[in-house]
Amino acid sequence: NGVKLRLMSSKLLVEQWKAYGATPTPMSYGEIYGGLQMGLIDAQMNPIFADYSMKFFEVTDYFIKTYAEAYLGIPTVNQVLFDSLPKNAQEKMRQFWSEANLSSAKWIEEKNNSDMEKIKKERPEVEFTTFSDQEIEKMRNIAVPNYSNFSKIGGKDAQLIMDTLIKDVSDAKKALGI
Template sequence: MTHRLTAALAAATASALALTVATGAQAATWKYSLEEAIDEVQGVYATKFKEYIEANSDNEVQIFPFGTLGESNDTTELAQMGAIQFATASPGFTGSLIPELQVFLLPYVLPEEHAVLADFYQTSETINDMLAAKYEDKSLHLVDMYPEGEVVMTTKEPVTSPADLDGVKVRVMTSPMLIETYDAFGATPTPLPWGEVYGALQTNIIQGQENPMFFVESTKMYEVTDYITYAGHNNFTTAVVANKSFFDGLSDEDKTLVQEAANAAYEHIMDYQQGLTERSEAKILEAKPSMTVTHLTDEQRAPFREAAQQVREAFVNEVGGDAQAVLDGFEADIEASKARVAE
């Protein structure tokens, strides 16, 4: 166990003990960690979740924003251990724990339309049955999964084709499929912890990164890059997980409460995201008018889509197991969502 994780575990345990002493053994205070700040998308979701729980029960939810209990991998491990009850665990990190989750990282698989995305995450049997079962095998229970926004590339030089990424070091999360994606796109994928990204861009150790626009704005990534490119290749996905033993031990009433809170938070966060990308882009351009924003045309996206085929093949071949079934199920579920939204 790392020193950082040991410290985080001690902090979480001390917090739990203090709350038990202060409020009595009957009080249920649930700890919930984030990969983002409290005012970013995950924090907005968690705040609504907390509000619902506390308005409809005597339970309390204590939210720990990014960095409070360590990096994303640390907080997922804390949830597995039962030191915290809930955690945000994005597939970009948990793909190493559950390889099939890397399907969310495949370029040009997820739909771009907001309404289709909203329906897909709620109704997909692939997500809510097949993938949910894989969390159970890792001492986790999948509470919810939702998109956070279209991923954009921010770079120091313009990008309109894969050739423009030749030799460009692009920061990626520690996921084989993200590495495969940017390798296919012509870049040099460079895994880095999030806390090192701003400095690495500032010192030119890397020359690019990808994230939803709201995150580019809130973390000020635009200060150390000059170009933003919409390639339409993905939408950032995150998951809310609970410690499996904790969830299994809840009363039926509390299990229903958690699901209802997740439903309320899901509806809220999907409404919140309407126009969020555009608002964030406007803030960036106000802060840095020299920033160049480019939406690639269908013609410009074509070579990126072509390169994406080898990433899909790598996913099936390298992940193995249920990878093909997950990918096929994803595509079928997406088509079903498109049909429902079109009705």
């Protein structure tokens, strides 16, 4: 509650973290280190590899793995354009991005783990915490009622996108057995 949390400038992220009780503070990426150092922000949301490469760990004592967001590229294409492509081209694009995202996710997880070990070695006093299943469920219970804001903020088709994302996550969990 009340944690001044640096986020990207996104109304959706701001509203979501307000629901969690944080004080979202949009700030450019280049201002994070100084913001942490001077106490303008208490925390920030970035993958571990960014925390290591940008040296945020030098001015951060605690890290929490929240599973709040995957840090992957998300391919996008205009639906009209995509639908106009030959079916074999559409399938090749789907297959390529499916494989690319899976291998990227594996690489990012390995990179984050490696950089976390480097941080521990360089600053042994830093504490790492991983949200428990109960803590994740508590966050989920706070998040779900806020979903209605997304369609208000996102405009036309935002609800369709949200529903599709929720279904995709559910399907992925089933496919992965989690």
